[in-house]
Amino acid sequence: MSSVLLRATTAHAAWLEQIHALAFSADDAWDAEVFATQLDLPGMFGLIAEDQGFVLTRVAADEAEILTICVAPAARRQGAARKLLAGAEKIASAWGATSMFLEVSTYNYAAFDLYKNAGYERVGLRKRYYSDGSDGVILRKII
């Protein structure tokens, strides 16, 4: 597997849909059209760890947000998400962001560990934010 991160373009939209569908439940599926539209928006960028997963990030002024990050089940626990997160922080910072935000379900222990170990701290809570009834925890890292 390659260790290089690629910039996602609209040409990757179908692949992004496939990986997203492997990582999230059908209720949370995003289709290729959604990805293509998102990637065309100003301030948006995506990074791909080839054959593994991707991250989609939005930058607005000095704040950035991870919209989604996912890794195919067969490629997990090999450091892909850690690398994608670090890559997204680096680009967001180069684009002028000083903080990175994201939201995670209280039930998502894997993602919580990933973010905690990457230096993210809890700054807010949205009660029963997710369809499964779990709360959404807002995390932030100064980048």
Ligand SMILES: CC(C)(COP(=O)(O)OP(=O)(O)OC[C@H]1O[C@@H](n2cnc3c(N)ncnc32)[C@H](O)[C@@H]1OP(=O)(O)O)[C@@H](O)C(=O)NCCC(=O)NCCS
């Ligand atoms: C969360 C997710 C992106 C992690 O991807 P990954 O490539 O397997 O993560 P990494 O290999 O980079 O792991 C980095 C660190 O995250 C933590 N972590 C990752 N998966 C974990 C798990 N299943 N259990 C506990 N900690 C976990 C660990 O601290 C890990 O470091 P370590 O392997 O040295 O212990 C992946 O499990 C996924 O796609 N899940 C479904 C989609 C999702 O929930 N996205 C996040 C939405 S907020």
